[in-house]
Amino acid sequence: MRKFRIRKKKREPKLIEIYERRLIEALRELRIPLLMLHFSITVGTIGYMILSGGDFINSFYMTIITIGTIGYGEIVEGSDTPVGRVFTSFLALMGIGTFMTSVTVIIRIFFKENIINLYRAIRMLREIENLKDHYIICGYDKTSAWLAQTLKKRGIEFVVIESREEAMKYLQEHNIKYFIMEEPYKRSVLFSAGIKNAKGMVVNLGNDALNIAVIATARLIRPSKEEFYIYSFASTDGTAQKLEELGANKALVPDKLLATRLAAYIFHTSSAFISDLFDRIAFGEETDIDILELKVEAGSPLVGKKLKEMDLRKALKVTVIAIRKPEGDLNVTITGETKVEEGDTLIIFGQPKNLKKAERVLLEGIS
Amino acid sequence: MRYKKIITDFFILMALTTNISFIVSPNPYELVITVAANLAATILKIGEGRVLSTEMLASSLVADLHLIPALFIYFIGDQVEAVGLAQGALAANVISVVISIIETVLSAFTEEEE
Numbered sequence: 001m002r003k004f005r006i007r008k009k010k011r012e013p014k015l016i017e018i019y020e021r022r023l024i025e026a027l028r029e030l031r032i033p034l035l036m037l038h039f040s041i042t043v044g045t046i047g048y049m050i051l052s053g054g055d056f057i058n059s060f061y062m063t064i065i066t067i068g069t070i071g072y073g074e075i076v077e078g079s080d081t082p083v084g085r086v087f088t089s090f091l092a093l094m095g096i097g098t099f100m101t102s103v104t105v106i107i108r109i110f111f112k113e114n115i116i117n118l119y120r121a122i123r124m125l126r127e128i129e130n131l132k133d134h135y136i137i138c139g140y141d142k143t144s145a146w147l148a149q150t151l152k153k154r155g156i157e158f159v160v161i162e163s164r165e166e167a168m169k170y171l172q173e174h175n176i177k178y179f180i181m182e183e184p185y186k187r188s189v190l191f192s193a194g195i196k197n198a199k200g201m202v203v204n205l206g207n208d209a210l211n212i213a214v215i216a217t218a219r220l221i222r223p224s225k226e227e228f229y230i231y232s233f234a235s236t237d238g239t240a241q242k243l244e245e246l247g248a249n250k251a252l253v254p255d256k257l258l259a260t261r262l263a264a265y266i267f268h269t270s271s272a273f274i275s276d277l278f279d280r281i282a283f284g285e286e287t288d289i290d291i292l293e294l295k296v297e298a299g300s301p302l303v304g305k306k307l308k309e310m311d312l313r314k315a316l317k318v319t320v321i322a323i324r325k326p327e328g329d330l331n332v333t334i335t336g337e338t339k340v341e342e343g344d345t346l347i348i349f350g351q352p353k354n355l356k357k358a359e360r361v362l363l364e365g366i367s
Numbered sequence: 368m369r370y371k372k373i374i375t376d377f378f379i380l381m382a383l384t385t386n387i388s389f390i391v392s393p394n395p396y397e398l399v400i401t402v403a404a405n406l407a408a409t410i411l412k413i414g415e416g417r418v419l420s421t422e423m424l425a426s427s428l429v430a431d432l433h434l435i436p437a438l439f440i441y442f443i444g445d446q447v448e449a450v451g452l453a454q455g456a457l458a459a460n461v462i463s464v465v466i467s468i469i470e471t472v473l474s475a476f477t478e479e480e481e
Contacts, residue, residue: 028414035410042403046396054395056442 015182015192016125023118029109033102040067040095047087051078067095121181125192128178131157132197138184138214139205140167143233143254145174147202159193185213187221195221200229203248208239212246219247292348292355293324294362296340302362308336316358318350375415378408379467382430383460390453398441398449402434405456408463418473423466430459 013021044063049056055076062076066088074080079088109115134157137144144160151158160176161184162168171179182189184205195201201218203211211232222228225247232248234240240251265276281291296302302310312318323331326343340346348358385401409427412420433456441449 024414026414031410031413034413035407038403038406038410042399046399046403049396049399056395056399056438 012188015180015188016122016129018188019118019122019125023115023122026109026115026118030106033105033109036098037102040091040098044091044095047091048076048079051081051084051087052076053078063091063095066092067099069096069099124178125180128159128180128192128194131159131178131194133199134158134194134197136161136190136193136195136198136201138162138201138203140164140171140176140179141204141206144202144204145170147204148174148176159198161189161193185210185217187217190214190218190221195228198222198228200231200249203230203232206233208235208243211243215243215247225249288351289349290352290355291321292318292350292359294346294348294359296342296344296346298342300342302340303342305340306336307334307338307340310340312348312358316350316361317354318348318358320346321349322347375408375411376467378404378411379427379460379463382408382427383457383464386430386434386453386457386460390450390457393441393446393450395441398434398438398453401453401456402431402438405430405434405460419466419470423463423470426459426463426466430456430463433459 041060041063044067045056045060048059048062052059058076062074062079064070065072065075074084074088076084078084135151137147137158137160140148140160140162148158148160158178160171160179162171162179162181163183165181168181180189180193182192184190184203195218201214203214203218205211205214211234215230215232218228218230229250230248232240232243232251234243234251234253237253237256240253243251277289281289307320312320320334321332323334323338323340324345324347325331325341330347331338346362348355350358381404382401385397385404389397389401405427409424409431412424412427415423433452437449437452437456440452
């Protein structure tokens with residue numbers, strides 16, 4: 001005889017599904033106290049109804065005031081008879097204990113299982129599912145906190161993944177919108193952080209081995225270095241190189257980075273303002289001014305046009321400060337007569353909102 | 368033997384049968400027992416993480432929301448309206464039983480596969 005079979009696909013459960021299951025399990029514990037309470041109320045109500053000849057409303061009320069230890073009196077007809085009193089005594093003995101226990105257990109379940117936190121986490125994961133072009137920050141320490149603050153200033157959405165419980169306090173203090181309290185090297189966690197739709201990732205777990213695990217897992221999900229950027233921290237130059245070979249777009253050695261930045265100040269002491277300005281722009285600290293690199297592709301309406309013809313200063317309130325040629329040379333002596341050629345990269349300086357507009361206008365060829 | 372399932376299914380069926388008997392011969396005790404059985408079925412369905420658990424809980428809540436007002440309306444004096452509401456609850460209870468049967472069949476297949 002042929003048997004019908006439903007083939008069950010074995011797949012890794014999503015984090016949201018695991019949380020939902022935990023919430024269901026927590027809610028399931030409410031059943032016994034609720035049933036106990038329900039049983040007492042039903043027995044009491046039906047009992048008083050029989051005594052009073054079917055007076056439901058007063059019977060229900062009498063049951064509640066009896067098991068709730070309010071005890072206003074014998075308000076139901078027949079409850080002041082010997083049979084009624086015997087019934088009330090038994091109901092009180094059974095019901096008061098049940099009522100107190102049930103209420104205590106229900107309150108305890110809500111606090112012990114942290115149902116509210118689970119519900120919040122599920123809601124957050126649902127919101128994360130809708131994010132696009134966001135960044136994922138693995139590990140939340142002081143550096144990540146500064147990074148989060150900078151991204152927030154720029155209006156870039158990000159999700160923090162952190163497994164240390166003690167970081168929770170800082171995440172809440174710093175008002176981080178999206179965070180997942182799980183191990184970041186798990187595939188299900190990265191999927192829940194929206195890695196499929198994310199633009200990039202910052203791996204800062206303070207441990208090279210953990211960084212490697214996360215980078216390898218993430219790169220297996222998003223193999224293209226051009227479509228998904230991974231930036232990581234490394235303890236040494238050697239590790240940084242390995243991380244880059246494993247899949248990080250850039251691995252930084254924090255001590256070295258700091259030393260280089262300090263050295264830049266020392267080398268440019270006489271032009272402190274301008275070097276500081278470029279520094280701040282490069283590090284995203286100058287939010288009023290930014291630089292945009294715009295590549296002129298083949299067939300672009302900009303090809304063959306002179307800079308003065310475009311008149312970007314007047315039309316879009318941005319300035320072309322240099323042009324990088326396809327072979328890599330940087331032309332910093334541009335004038336209005338300079339012609340834009342195919343493959344050039346325009347280095348444009350201006351306010352972020354104007355740059356965004358310029359990018360859109362120039363790329364789409366709308367004048 | 369799964370005792371939990373016996374208890375849950377008992378209350379689901381009990382909710383349906385008492386509901387029908389109230390509609391056939393309206394009686395205050397019958398109505399209170401219907402409401403009690405329905406509420407017990409709803410409580411037992413909380414946290415049932417099965418395939419159609421949400422649909423089952425929703426149908427049970429619909430039945431409760433018909434029967435609880437019916438209970439008060441009946442004792443206030445409008446018995447016709449209470450029977451009408453109980454008929455609405457009956458539809459929800461029938462759906463509940465159908466879902467329960469589907470669940471049982473599905474879980475039997477899943478167990479076989481495992």
